[in-house]
Amino acid sequence: MVLTEKQLGVLIALKKEGLSGYLVSQRLKEHGVTMTIQGVNKVYKKFLEFKGQQQPNKRGRQSQLTEDVKRYLKQEVQKDKSLTAVDLFRRPFISQLNLSVRTIQRYLLQLGFKCKTTPTKNYISSTNISLRYEWGLTMNKWRPAEINTIIFSDESKLFSQKQGRMLVRYLKGRKLHPRYFKRREMYHGGKEIMVWGCISYNGPLRLVRINGTLTAQSYIQLLEENLIPIPEIQNKTAIFQQDNCKAHDNKDVASFLKKTKIKQLKWPSQSPDMNIIENLWAYVKNYLHDNKEKISSKEDVWKFAQRAFFSEGSTTLIRTMYDNYSKRIECLLKEEGKITKY
Numbered sequence: 001m002v003l004t005e006k007q008l009g010v011l012i013a014l015k016k017e018g019l020s021g022y023l024v025s026q027r028l029k030e031h032g033v034t035m036t037i038q039g040v041n042k043v044y045k046k047f048l049e050f051k052g053q054q055q056p057n058k059r060g061r062q063s064q065l066t067e068d069v070k071r072y073l074k075q076e077v078q079k080d081k082s083l084t085a086v087d088l089f090r091r092p093f094i095s096q097l098n099l100s101v102r103t104i105q106r107y108l109l110q111l112g113f114k115c116k117t118t119p120t121k122n123y124i125s126s127t128n129i130s131l132r133y134e135w136g137l138t139m140n141k142w143r144p145a146e147i148n149t150i151i152f153s154d155e156s157k158l159f160s161q162k163q164g165r166m167l168v169r170y171l172k173g174r175k176l177h178p179r180y181f182k183r184r185e186m187y188h189g190g191k192e193i194m195v196w197g198c199i200s201y202n203g204p205l206r207l208v209r210i211n212g213t214l215t216a217q218s219y220i221q222l223l224e225e226n227l228i229p230i231p232e233i234q235n236k237t238a239i240f241q242q243d244n245c246k247a248h249d250n251k252d253v254a255s256f257l258k259k260t261k262i263k264q265l266k267w268p269s270q271s272p273d274m275n276i277i278e279n280l281w282a283y284v285k286n287y288l289h290d291n292k293e294k295i296s297s298k299e300d301v302w303k304f305a306q307r308a309f310f311s312e313g314s315t316t317l318i319r320t321m322y323d324n325y326s327k328r329i330e331c332l333l334k335e336e337g338k339i340t341k342y
Helices: 005-016 021-031 037-051 067-079 085-089 101-111 126-139 216-226 251-259 277-290 298-309 312-323 325-334
Strands: 113-117 150-159 167-171 192-200 203-210
Touching: 005 021, 005 037, 021 037, 067 085, 067 101, 085 101, 101 113, 126 325, 150 277, 150 298, 192 216, 192 277, 192 298, 203 216, 203 298, 203 312, 216 251, 277 298, 277 312, 298 312, 312 325
Parallel strands: none
Antiparallel strands: 113 167, 150 192, 192 203
């Protein structure tokens, strides 16, 4: 039973006069309240505890979630929204305390920080959106025969386990910041290798395993050994595509491409959805995941990656992507330079 403020005041006043629980319960009936003796005593006891006149009986260990700890957790989550409760639990400042992961989760929810999976679309800056749209207008004038002369290339990390999704924390009622609109490849227990590949309209051309970090000099060596010998490059009938990563966007690489007279496709930054080879990487990764039980080492990843990259299925996929590339450009223009479904 919920007492009104007036009824509660009467109960407290009667108890303060020294009346017993029985007499108080009888007097309360005059005010339309029916309560047992135990109910009267319980309400008055809670009142005394609330007023600090009687210390409640505390049970269990003292909470480790002090004001300093609360302040620290709040600051860390505001700095990096991708931190999980487990990540915070492993921080040196927290790990030395007798604090559970579940306690951290509860406190973050109390603050209003909920957990959400990041959108699968990549974040694109406003500047690059404009550049992508201008590039799309130019490419829209290309004939299918001209598009088929492009050699698409890219690097990728390959592993046997399926990639996961990244979780971020956000305040309820607020939008997730665009900088978290990106894919983050997360693999669990798989063997990872880095590869470079290139394709043409006729199918896959080269797949090269990269050892260590790809620098401008190692990239030039890679092109000398794998791109230059391609007949279409030798005959000057192909246009080479590469993205604008640090190893590619280098004066030494630009000088090498100019010296060897390789035709290069102007490429807008943050445009993986316009690169056909990205679809092939997805095909290869799915093949590796389907055969994960047979993969126990990096050499196995490399062997199965080659098998998938040069398979008949990949050739068919590549040909289809080239034939439908004009639709990809139309989609880019329809989105006015923003990320597309590709």
